[in-house]
Amino acid sequence: MKKALRAYAEVLRLVRRLPKDSRPYYAKYARENFVNYRDVDVDDSKALEELLHRTYNHSTWVLGKYSVDKSIADKLKDICCG
DSSP, X not given: OHHHHHHHHHHHHHHTTSOGGGHHHHHHHHHHXXXXXXXXXXXXXXXXXXXXXXXXXXXXXXXXXXXOOGGGGHHHHHHHHO
């Protein structure tokens, strides 16, 4: 659970790098997704790993969509894929 909270905090930091008009949408989107998956069994490491990989992949896709340098997601990559 601690890893998921760290990932969520990092996603919110990345949202701040997006254009101002898109920040509220992606902050809400991130919150809704983390809330929706909070009941995932913490003992199911495969499910958690898959969700964290999706978190990283989707975050880098959004950064690319807005032409934000994807290298700023390195910390998120360390959390999710490391």
